[in-house]
Amino acid sequence: MSNWATDTTPSGRVSRRDFLKVCTAAAVYMGLPASMGVQLAAAATRTQRPPVIWLSGQGCTGCTESLLRPGHPSLEHLILNQIALDYNETLNTGAGHQAEEYKKKSIQDNLNRFILVVEGAIPTKDGGIYCQVAGQNFVDIVKETAAKAAAVIAIGSCASWGGIPSAAPNPTGAKGVPEVLAGTTVVTIPGCPPNAYNFLSTVLYFLTFNKLPELDDKGRPKFAYGRLIHENCERRPHFDAGRFAKEFGDEGHRLGYCLYKLGCKGPMTYANCPSILFSDAGSGAWPVGTGHPCFGCTEQGVGFTIPLHTQAEVKQVTPAAGQAPIETKRGNGVSIGAAALAGAAVGVAAGAGMMAAKNLGAKDRESGKPAKEA
């Protein structure tokens, strides 16, 4: 296979120039210096593409579909050139025993070198019988594969903590990967669906530096989940000024006011949605940008847990109680006390001056007489 990264055939392949741009953009997403883009590119174009085993459990395949969204690189470039996606039930060419055989072979060949990606929650009730692949309980597949992987990434909210399948009453005892693989470091990329760039950037970071990016206490990369949505929200000025949409379609909603009172969970959800938007879907392409309140999909205990229109708990500042006044008070007028004081001061000064002038005259006449006589 030719080196695609330097290949500039007009067959729709990415030019080297475009590829470097992608890597630089990925570096910038992660808060790395732009010059790191070259290193990322070098890592991504090693002859041996990093093998990825992608397991799917209790999920909707939305995470796999979210990989369709990025334009740089596109899905085909990602799976055919950037990584070696050796196993993914949605995208496998083979099926049945053939696919399972290939998975086994890949795991065996790339022992402790492949990246394991888990999509979907893992049912654990009754020994985990509620999700089986090739006759094996999913929970066992995950445990078995994870033991041989270089890194484990849980993509999507279901894999991160259980997501929708784990919502009450949780009939299958669905759990997230970190819970099932307690003791193993699991990178979680929550979101429903997750932002594909957060996933890609994490993979590229791992390939480049051979270590995982800095994670928060829930295993989320800090470069993507370090700040509240509320902090970078484009509607934040409306929040600060006390301008809120009160129901869908009202005047405030049409004017693009803050969605806090419609139950936006931005103030309690950590994610970079307002900064990088959703993949390459276009400008304003994220929930709040389209006029829908954030429902906290990246935050365990918020998304799928707190009702959609329940008002969020604000972690930083409380919103203004009312509309900011258009007319601010522009100084106080004269108070009676102040006028009296000022008048008294001027009066005392004038009076003292006049008395002094009078006395001076008298004194001058007194002192003048003997002076003249002398």
Added chain:
Amino acid sequence: MEVNKPVGGKLFTRTFLALFTIALIGMFFVAKRYMYGLGAVTNLNDGFPWGIWIAYDVVVGTALACGGYSMALMVYVFNKWEYHPLVRSALLTSMFGYTLAGVSVLIDVGRYWQAYNIVVPWYSNLHSVMFEVALCVGLYILVLWVEFAPAVLEKFKADALHARLNRYIFAFIALGVLLPTMHQSSLGTMMLMAGYKLSPLWRTGFLPLLFLISAITMGFAVVIVESCLASLLFKRPLETPLLAKLAGVIPWLLMVYLVVRVEDVNLRGLLPLAFSGGLQSDLFLLENALFFLALLILIYPSNQRNPRLLFAAACTLLAAGGLYRFNTYIVGFDPGTGWQYFPSAPELLITFGIIAIELMGYAWFVKRLPVLPVLEPIQAKM
């Protein structure tokens, strides 16, 4: 050279106690300002960040404290040593005036805990007028204390130190003339920075010059007023002959001032505005009428020798210069629709407190330190 002696007498008079009460009230509100912030005490707002504390305590206050500067200019620059007896008491009022102006700034500055940054060289903004004024005034306060130090050293008979200071004091005297020249004009430049917010009746490129000339005349006037009041209050002979000679300088300065002031307004075609009625126009006319009145009195040499008229003219001049500064800093300043400012009662009371402290300090220094000259020999000479 003349001999200076403490005036002596009881310190805690009834007037002193009254002043002490006013000072206490002022200090109460200063404490309140530091506990609850500017908004709790003042009427200052975003439109008028500078109120009476800047307009009176700093701008008028330092102009009233120009006695030391004007006398130093006369004695040391123009070499008129016959005025030397007036220097020390002039320095005393200057010292108090400037020190308390500095204190007022610290009360007025919103984030006072940042104030020390003025003297941190790497934070200096050398293009800022305010920086120049702050540094200049700060230095001048130091210079004034050094210039006044001989009176204290005489009192405590620290002759060795006095002799050593005398060897270097010329440098401080030189600074004492240079620094006020710089910042008294810069106080005018500051409002030049206000741009269109300042009424064209006051906003002119001549602001620095006008501020400087009026400050010097106010310096002379304050020496006259102070001398007259001291002779009344401390039952001393009048210093009229010396004051009359000093007063002879003022009309010339006033003429220059009024020609520049009126012609500037006239040439810019603003006379209709000056006579348009309304607060600004009325106060503009009053301000210049006061200057003119002072000129009218002092231009006749016979009036200069009449202590009553001399005193009245000096007071008029102080009122004129004070009003000019109030007009430039507050009345003529319009930051935009709807903004208004009049000092609040606590704000005024703090200013009154500062004035009271100044008067008490003056009385205490004059009664206990050798400030005022022994006058008999001079009168005999005349």
